[in-house]
Amino acid sequence: MGAAIEFSRVTKNFFTTWRQSPRCALNDLSLRISPGEVVAFMGPNGSGKSTALKIAAGLLAPTGGTCRVLGEKATDPKARGLIGYMPESPSFPDHLTGSEVVRYYAGLSGLKAMAARAAAYRALAQAGLRGAENRPVRHYTKGMRQRLGLAQALAHEPSILLLDEPTAGVDPQGVGDMLALIIQLKGAGRTVLLSSHLLDEVGEICDRIVILAEGRPVFYGQAPFQAADQPDRECFTTESLSAATRTALAAWLKERGHSLQSDASRRPRLAQVYLAQVNAGIIGHRARRIMNPGPLHRIRLIAGNTLREAVRQRVFGLMLLVTMAFALGALALREINFGASELKFTADLGFGALSLFGSLLAIAGTVQTVFAEIEHRTLHLILVRPVSRLEYVTGKLAGIQLMTGLFCLLILLVLGLLLWTRASALLPAMAGSGVGGGVFSVAGLMMAVAAQWLKCGVMAAAMLLLCGMARSRLYAIGTGVILLIIFHAQPVLAGIAQRDAGSHFKWMTQAIAWLCPDFQRFDQSAAVFSPQGPGIGEGMGLMAYGCVFIAGYVLLAAFSIRGREF
Numbered sequence: 001m002g003a004a005i006e007f008s009r010v011t012k013n014f015f016t017t018w019r020q021s022p023r024c025a026l027n028d029l030s031l032r033i034s035p036g037e038v039v040a041f042m043g044p045n046g047s048g049k050s051t052a053l054k055i056a057a058g059l060l061a062p063t064g065g066t067c068r069v070l071g072e073k074a075t076d077p078k079a080r081g082l083i084g085y086m087p088e089s090p091s092f093p094d095h096l097t098g099s100e101v102v103r104y105y106a107g108l109s110g111l112k113a114m115a116a117r118a119a120a121y122r123a124l125a126q127a128g129l130r131g132a133e134n135r136p137v138r139h140y141t142k143g144m145r146q147r148l149g150l151a152q153a154l155a156h157e158p159s160i161l162l163l164d165e166p167t168a169g170v171d172p173q174g175v176g177d178m179l180a181l182i183i184q185l186k187g188a189g190r191t192v193l194l195s196s197h198l199l200d201e202v203g204e205i206c207d208r209i210v211i212l213a214e215g216r217p218v219f220y221g222q223a224p225f226q227a228a229d230q231p232d233r234e235c236f237t238t239e240s241l242s243a244a245t246r247t248a249l250a251a252w253l254k255e256r257g258h259s260l261q262s263d264a265s266r267r268p269r270l271a272q273v274y275l276a277q278v279n280a281g282i283i284g285h286r287a288r289r290i291m292n293p294g295p296l297h298r299i300r301l302i303a304g305n306t307l308r309e310a311v312r313q314r315v316f317g318l319m320l321l322v323t324m325a326f327a328l329g330a331l332a333l334r335e336i337n338f339g340a341s342e343l344k345f346t347a348d349l350g351f352g353a354l355s356l357f358g359s360l361l362a363i364a365g366t367v368q369t370v371f372a373e374i375e376h377r378t379l380h381l382i383l384v385r386p387v388s389r390l391e392y393v394t395g396k397l398a399g400i401q402l403m404t405g406l407f408c409l410l411i412l413l414v415l416g417l418l419l420w421t422r423a424s425a426l427l428p429a430m431a432g433s434g435v436g437g438g439v440f441s442v443a444g445l446m447m448a449v450a451a452q453w454l455k456c457g458v459m460a461a462a463m464l465l466l467c468g469m470a471r472s473r474l475y476a477i478g479t480g481v482i483l484l485i486i487f488h489a490q491p492v493l494a495g496i497a498q499r500d501a502g503s504h505f506k507w508m509t510q511a512i513a514w515l516c517p518d519f520q521r522f523d524q525s526a527a528v529f530s531p532q533g534p535g536i537g538e539g540m541g542l543m544a545y546g547c548v549f550i551a552g553y554v555l556l557a558a559f560s561i562r563g564r565e566f
Contacts, residue, residue: 002071004160004191005033005056011064012051012215025051027215029065033193038186040202041195043212049195050088052212053162056193057085057384069160081110081386084158088165088195090149091376094138095312098129101137102152107301108385109156119155127151128177142169150178152381161185163194179205298387299395306369306399319361323410326353327418343419343440347528350415351448358404358411358456359487363480365400366463371473390558393464397457397554404456412449416442419528444527447542454546455519459484461553468560483516490518517549 010029013022026048033039041049054060055067058075069079092101102120111119124133127147132140140148146169153161163182167175175198182192183205196202203209211219253259329349373379382392423440463480470476519542 003032003068004035004037004070005031005193006068007031007052007056007065008067009065010052010055010062010067012048012055012060013063024215026055026062026212029212029217031210031217031220033191035191036186036189037207038182038192038194038205040206040209041193041212042197042199042202042209046214047212048215049212050164051215053085053164053193053195054380057083057162057380059380059384077386077388080384082159083162083384084153084156084160085162085381085384086149086153086164086166087377087380089168089377090145090152090381092137092145092148092378093309093312093372093376095136095309097134097136098124098140098148098151099133101148102155104301104305105152105381105385106155108298108382108387109158110386111156112297116155119157120151123151123155124148126154126181128174143171143174146170147174150181158190160191160193163192165195165197167196167198175201295388295391298391299398302382302387302392302395303398303402306396307402309369309372310365310399310403319407319410322353322357323407323414326350326411327414343422346418346422347415347445347448350411350418351452354408354411354415354449354452355455358407358452359459359484361407362400362404362456362460363463363477363484365403366396366460367467367473367476367480369400370396370464370467371476388558389561390554393468393554393557393561396464397461397550400460401453401457404460405453408449408453408456412446415449416445419445441528448527451519451542451546454543454550455487455517458517458546458549458553459487461550461557464557465553465560468557487516487518490516517546519546 007029010026011024012026013024015022029048029052031039041052043049051060055062056069056074058069058080061075067074070082072079074080096104099117099120102123103116106116106119106123107113121133124130127150129144129147129151132144137145137148146166150163150166153163167178170178179201182194185192186205194202207222209219209221210217211221250259326349373382383389419440459480462483463476466476466479466483470479
């Protein structure tokens with residue numbers, strides 16, 4: 001029978017800066033775990049336990065050697081679909097309930113809506129959270145969050161469980177419950193690889209332990225080991241005693257109300273082995289393959305979760321506030337006599353507000369949602385499932401586009417209402433003055449707003465690329481604002497280059513034209529007030545133009561996130 005998990009001379013180095021030598025987190029780990037085994041990594045902090053688990057989960061690629069899960073490379077999505085991973089100190093969105101969290105991750109693992117709901121309640125009950133399913137995560141204690149992390153790992157009934165410090169922060173009763181659950185999973189044929197500092201308790205339930213020190217495996221041992229001493233007993237280790245000495249010692253203890261038990265085959269305490277080594281240097285094991293609904297299902301889940309988080313973080317309240325400010329500002333400006341130019345001025349004001357605030361919303365929304373998942377390490381729980389980086393980026397973009405799309409729809413309704421109420425009075429004056437064509441095209445207004453929405457999509461895709469490369473929110477937001485300025489400065493830069501053909505701006509403007517779309521070439525006011533209205537060819541060309549840039553940014557973003565280690 002093949003191995004459930006196999007480490008073959010695995011080494012992992014972390015590179016910090018070019019001036020510093022790489023830090024070795026794992027050095028030459030070789031381990032073969034059979035189906036149905038429970039194996040524990042033990043060692044001091046920084047010994048490489050979490051790194052080894054992340055490599056098995058496919059979150060980290062080894063610098064040297066290979067790691068296989070059921071014969072597949074650990075980084076292969078096929079392998080990730082068979083794994084349940086619980087990170088150390090798991091964190092989840094505070095606004096979601098426990099059942100929503102588990103349903104979301106079960107869906108990403110391949111379960112459809114009804115199956116994910118049933119699996120979520122079953123896993124929450126297994127983890128000891130019955131009765132707390134509908135409570136927001138922000139009201140969970142540390143121990144309850146640990147149990148929730150275990151529940152999301154169990155929901156899709158994986159063949160292999162990877163548990164990083166599952167008992168950290170859990171009370172003694174909870175520790176006993178978790179250890180009992182691991183024994184139950186072992187009886188069901190599941191393979192469990194865990195890390196822990198509970199030496200004696202974990203040593204009793206494991207088949208084997210591996211002690212790591214400074215990234216090196218220093219001890220491979222068969223379990224179980226001797227349990228912790230009972231309160232009414234004292235254990236001593238001595239050299240071999242003669243029969244006469246044992247008899248005399250037993251008689252002496254009996255006079256004082258004690259008894260002597262001698263066990264020459266007594267197993268060593270795991271704590272003794274640990275200190276010595278550190279100081280010296282599926283139901284039935286079959287892999288349960290879940291029916292995979294496909295990438296569109298996972299993209300839809302990620303997009304829906306992104307939009308739901310935006311709603312609960314009051315982003316839509318901000319959008320309503322901006323829309324109301326625009327409407328009130330446009331009404332206030334009616335007190336100024338713009339003459340025949342009033343309609344065009346109102347339209348330009350609306351498009352300007354939509355362009356500026358829509359782009360800023362795309363920048364802030366993208367950075368907030370992505371970095372929240374990176375900092376809270378919920379991104380681990382997404383990427384450890386059969387979700388490719390491209391699916392994650394596409395899902396995030398779709399969620400942000402839904403958010404900006406609702407904002408564009410609000411502006412469209414308000415702007416359309418403002419223009420329509422004044423069109424009958426001002427269109428004849430516009431036609432006479434030559435400011436416009438004397439008509440108001442609803443289709444042109446919709447196309448102009450769609451162009452701004454497409455621009456927000458390009459900005460969001462570019463921000464996903466920046467988030468994949470940036471190491472902080474501030475850097476990503478600052479770079480995004482600079483990129484927004486470049487988007488709007490293209491006509492100015494192009495004019496400078498045309499006036500001076502030999503200018504050093506020429507190559508720069510050409511490079512910017514290739515990297516950044518110029519939506520200002522589309523005359524929005526002309527589309528709204530032109531007698532001919534917008535052409536279908538022009539609209540299709542604009543959509544294709546923007547989609548090319550979005551696709552390019554998305555592919556680069558997926559590549560940048562793929563190369564990033566979390």
